Amino acid sequence: MKVDGREIPVSGSLLQPLARRTSDILRVVFALIFLGAVIAGSVITRSEWDALETSVSDIVGILSPEVSDTVYLLYGIAIFALPFAILIQLIVGRRWKLLAGYAAAGLIAGIALSFTGSGLAAPRWHLDVSDRLNTFLSQFLDDPRWIAMLAAVLTVSGPWLSKRWRRLWWALLLLFAPIHLVVSSIVPARSMLGLAVGYLVGTVIVLLVGTPALEVPLESAVEALHRLGHRITAFRVITPAGSGPLVLGASRDGEPEMIVELYGQNQRSRGAIRQVSKWLTLRSGESTPAHASLARSVEHRALMGIAVADLGLAASKPMAVTALDRGWELYARPLSHGAPIVTLRTDNARPRDTLLEMLWDSLGELHSRQITHGDLRASEIRIDDGQALFDGFSYAELGASEAQIQSDTAQLLLTTASLFGVEPAVRAALSARGSDRILAASGRLTKSAMPSRLRKPIPNSTALLGSIRDEVSNQTDIEKIAPEQVTRFTRNQIIQLVLLIGLVYVAYPFISQVPTFVTELKTANWWWALAGLVVSALTYVGAAAALWACASELVRYRNLLIMQVANTFAATTTPAGVGGLALSVRFLQKGGLGTVRATAAVALQQTVQVVTHVALLIFFSVTAGRSADLSHFVPKSTTLYLIAGVALGAIGTFMFIPKARRWLRNEVRPQLTEVLGSLAQLARNPGRFLLIVLGSAGTTLGAALALWASVEAFGGGTTFVTVTIVTMIGGTLASAAPTPGGVGAVEAALIGGLTAFGLPVGIAVPSVLLYRVLTCWLPVFCGWPTLRWLQKNDMV
Numbered sequence: 001m002k003v004d005g006r007e008i009p010v011s012g013s014l015l016q017p018l019a020r021r022t023s024d025i026l027r028v029v030f031a032l033i034f035l036g037a038v039i040a041g042s043v044i045t046r047s048e049w050d051a052l053e054t055s056v057s058d059i060v061g062i063l064s065p066e067v068s069d070t071v072y073l074l075y076g077i078a079i080f081a082l083p084f085a086i087l088i089q090l091i092v093g094r095r096w097k098l099l100a101g102y103a104a105a106g107l108i109a110g111i112a113l114s115f116t117g118s119g120l121a122a123p124r125w126h127l128d129v130s131d132r133l134n135t136f137l138s139q140f141l142d143d144p145r146w147i148a149m150l151a152a153v154l155t156v157s158g159p160w161l162s163k164r165w166r167r168l169w170w171a172l173l174l175l176f177a178p179i180h181l182v183v184s185s186i187v188p189a190r191s192m193l194g195l196a197v198g199y200l201v202g203t204v205i206v207l208l209v210g211t212p213a214l215e216v217p218l219e220s221a222v223e224a225l226h227r228l229g230h231r232i233t234a235f236r237v238i239t240p241a242g243s244g245p246l247v248l249g250a251s252r253d254g255e256p257e258m259i260v261e262l263y264g265q266n267q268r269s270r271g272a273i274r275q276v277s278k279w280l281t282l283r284s285g286e287s288t289p290a291h292a293s294l295a296r297s298v299e300h301r302a303l304m305g306i307a308v309a310d311l312g313l314a315a316s317k318p319m320a321v322t323a324l325d326r327g328w329e330l331y332a333r334p335l336s337h338g339a340p341i342v343t344l345r346t347d348n349a350r351p352r353d354t355l356l357e358m359l360w361d362s363l364g365e366l367h368s369r370q371i372t373h374g375d376l377r378a379s380e381i382r383i384d385d386g387q388a389l390f391d392g393f394s395y396a397e398l399g400a401s402e403a404q405i406q407s408d409t410a411q412l413l414l415t416t417a418s419l420f421g422v423e424p425a426v427r428a429a430l431s432a433r434g435s436d437r438i439l440a441a442s443g444r445l446t447k448s449a450m451p452s453r454l455r456k457p458i459p460n461s462t463a464l465l466g467s468i469r470d471e472v473s474n475q476t477d478i479e480k481i482a483p484e485q486v487t488r489f490t491r492n493q494i495i496q497l498v499l500l501i502g503l504v505y506v507a508y509p510f511i512s513q514v515p516t517f518v519t520e521l522k523t524a525n526w527w528w529a530l531a532g533l534v535v536s537a538l539t540y541v542g543a544a545a546a547l548w549a550c551a552s553e554l555v556r557y558r559n560l561l562i563m564q565v566a567n568t569f570a571a572t573t574t575p576a577g578v579g580g581l582a583l584s585v586r587f588l589q590k591g592g593l594g595t596v597r598a599t600a601a602v603a604l605q606q607t608v609q610v611v612t613h614v615a616l617l618i619f620f621s622v623t624a625g626r627s628a629d630l631s632h633f634v635p636k637s638t639t640l641y642l643i644a645g646v647a648l649g650a651i652g653t654f655m656f657i658p659k660a661r662r663w664l665r666n667e668v669r670p671q672l673t674e675v676l677g678s679l680a681q682l683a684r685n686p687g688r689f690l691l692i693v694l695g696s697a698g699t700t701l702g703a704a705l706a707l708w709a710s711v712e713a714f715g716g717g718t719t720f721v722t723v724t725i726v727t728m729i730g731g732t733l734a735s736a737a738p739t740p741g742g743v744g745a746v747e748a749a750l751i752g753g754l755t756a757f758g759l760p761v762g763i764a765v766p767s768v769l770l771y772r773v774l775t776c777w778l779p780v781f782c783g784w785p786t787l788r789w790l791q792k793n794d795m796v
Helices: 022-044 046-060 065-092 098-112 136-142 144-160 163-174 176-182 189-209 218-227 265-281 294-310 349-368 402-420 422-433 435-442 461-476 491-512 514-521 526-550 557-572 578-590 595-627 637-656 658-683 686-713 720-734 745-756 761-792
Strands: 232-239 246-252 255-263 320-323 329-334 381-384 387-390
Touching: 022 189, 022 265, 065 098, 065 144, 065 163, 065 176, 098 144, 098 189, 144 163, 144 189, 218 232, 218 255, 218 320, 218 329, 255 294, 265 294, 294 320, 294 329, 349 381, 349 387, 349 402, 349 422, 402 422, 402 435, 402 461, 422 435, 422 461, 435 461, 526 557, 526 595, 526 686, 526 761, 557 578, 557 761, 578 595, 595 686, 595 720, 686 720, 686 761, 720 745, 745 761
Parallel strands: none
Antiparallel strands: 232 246, 246 255, 255 329, 320 329, 381 387
């Protein structure tokens, strides 16, 4: 690199990794969203858009036919000339390397929209000028391939053009929509598709070939530093640009090397994303004030560095902050003095305790001046002349709040525990800051409260955070440290929101059937309906008894019975009832069982439930005898072959994929061993085994009795044995449905089963709907407040 006739060597790669080009990646994401919106609008709501465009065209279409022809012709000429004008600009600007990207963008965009159902279709441009809409120029104006080519080449070349020309060309291209409306026409959907496809192609090529923002303005940096009295002779790359700045070591004539950090467009985009994500996820008191621009952010860092240096606690003091070409920002500082704390790690108690005391003394001095660091990683801490010094200051704040001080304390706890061990780190913290402050800060020793930049460099940081909390509890004789909520929404609140959305989704089909169902209810026998409601309670009693026995009677049966009501809500609002299983495991864990033991208890209950279900099905099928035609429920041979193929495929997957085998060995095998061990214990305890079987049978027979009572409420016409078979077979088939709670599938299976056994449709439909109200919807609406009560009492 030559600057003012001097050759300044640069060692190392200046190119930013592809995965770190935040601005270019955001542009691709936006293009994908735009293309998806155009496709969705064309497929789903195109007729509504056409009607709207026609109405707008009637309002703004004030031009006479002759003037409209002239406007259309002039715009067609402009659109036809646009790519050639861009090409000329690139040639005049000597952007020779960009010509390949220009040509590739136009070619790919044009070919992408030339594929049809019959293959590759060539453009049908012609010279017929007998009608305005069929002129040669209008062919370009309405052809999606031409619009796509224009959008692609303009997206690729735009970053290299001046801002004035770039805005002019984009305005000219996007005028095709209002031009169509003004001349009393409708914007062709295919033209909008061409615009979206061309923009996507262009953004992908820009991501691959880069933009001027990737060109590091080293010449501008050398000139700026020279004006400040620093004559640079060479650069070496210390850290390539990524989520952080490009860090360079700059050699100077007769002076020590200085550190130059350069921030570009991608750092600006990443910083904006980080600020928005913090604002969305963190509470208002937890996030620092947003910076209006990249320049303000760099200036803030420099000012905080100066403030800390004036206290004698900074490892380096800023030397220069200035703006460079193409929107880059420069931050220069001397080499940090002192030894990195990582290099002083020791297990010797005396020097270790001395180091810990230095760290907490320096942090206490910062906090006494209402300054927080915000990024207390080991790489930002140094020791010099018996004092701990800090570096970085990108997240430092003046006038810090109590929450930010607690966050600093928790960060230093994590860093010192990773370097010197949990017990001495906690002991030093308690000695320096007192138990009250450390207890308050320990609530932030969680994954959500600890920034990822501190957690990532530390192996197994999540487990370490838990160990620190436990050690603080042990040394302060506090039974449990409650985690501090720093996010706007807790995990439980998010889960509840998802469950409520699932409830609305599954309830919508039922709501549409309410008017018909209400009409049918006028003829129902309410005593049978009440009997069905009472009998359906057997399912909760049976399920609670079975799970209580599977858990070796280690939890209270009353609480298990209450949990079964909440379980109905969780199981109904999630596919295949997985929410109910997860809730049961969580309840047992809160009741004192370990994770493996709780999972094994639920698995044991489900295993016995399936075996009991199959046994009852066989028994009632034999009892039904020849009078019942069960052929309606026997799958076809094709279905059986498909099931067998899927099973073999799953077996092959687990046999030949190492990760799948490890999952079976490390996750499934311990739980399976626990279940088999529980079954062996049951064989030696027939009383508990009988209770589990009776509870499982009560669950199945309670559902069957509720359906039979519902059928009798509308006049009956079938036997209890028949209804039991329908309940078990229909419920089994519907359990494979992907819809939450099996909504739709359960109703269809039960109605089909009842009608297959000869029950009239007029009785089967309202009977099944009443059965679902009694066993599903009423418990669901009772289950929501029950689940909230369990969460409030820390039982799930």
